[in-house]
Amino acid sequence: MTHELHDITLVVNGRSHPIRVEARRTLADAIREECGLTGTHLGCEHGVCGACTVLLDDQPVRACLMFAVQADGRAIRTVEGLAHGDTLSPLQKAFIEQHALQCGYCTPGFLMLGTAILEQNPDIGDEELIEILSSNLCRCTGYANILRAVRAAAAAMREEGVA
Template identity: 70%
Template sequence: MTTQRITLTVNGMTHAIEVEPRRTLADTLRDQCGLTGTHLGCEHGVCGACTVIVDNQPVRSCLMFGIQAEGRSIRTVEGLADGATLSPLQQSFWDHHGLQCGFCTPGFLMLATWLLERETPIDEAELRHVLSSNLCRCTGYQNILKAVREAAKGLGKWVESAPA
């Protein structure tokens, strides 16, 4: 088995690791970096459970090789909280029951984090469009939408949609 030495910057921390070139970023984060918050669902880039942020863009980590992430900035769900203090988005998921089994939650949190960190404001149509790329089999999505909507309002990122 051939490995390659790479250095990843994940949640602001440097990880010097040996990785097989065929290993996905999701597997690399979980197995080599010990960050198990990134979940693997479909492993085909469809469900979104493995979404992380790479260089300020959401990425399906099951579709990217670990070696492709060398020299890039990676953020995972473990990097959202500040110690024991949840991020405003995580707190909103808690407050508005935006999760049930929790399997899809890390992917939704990372996708929504990207959405909330963009400079452009968010409206209902944009919120639904972006979050529709991730799948949840438990919640019916309404509380997830409500959680992100309320977090956006709290951060001053929400704009009301014009009536149709």
């Protein structure tokens, strides 16, 4: 049985990736396999864990629940796009400094979710921040250090005049 292939362009971290995919190909699989960007992790593949979180037009989405054809021509950001050269983003630095990762499997999803939070509302209150961060699952850290890391990144961004 053959499946029709669709020519699409995924614009990931500012770079165009013209690819051919079946309509049923997930965005996560296309990013990993066709674009070669393996920082987007697949966990549950049911949209529950958040390991596959990427930013689509600056909004966090579960890449395992989206078809690649739905993202054709739209701006996608993955964890590989957070650093600028050798300079880590404030959130990446804070994750290291606050010990907000252990096994690291969930980290890309948390970094992308945290990036969206900081870009949309750097002065977010703790209650709302906890609610949003709890949408991603971590089996190792207990979330306290992840919360501290997002808070530290927000403070660093304010100091730098970014937020």
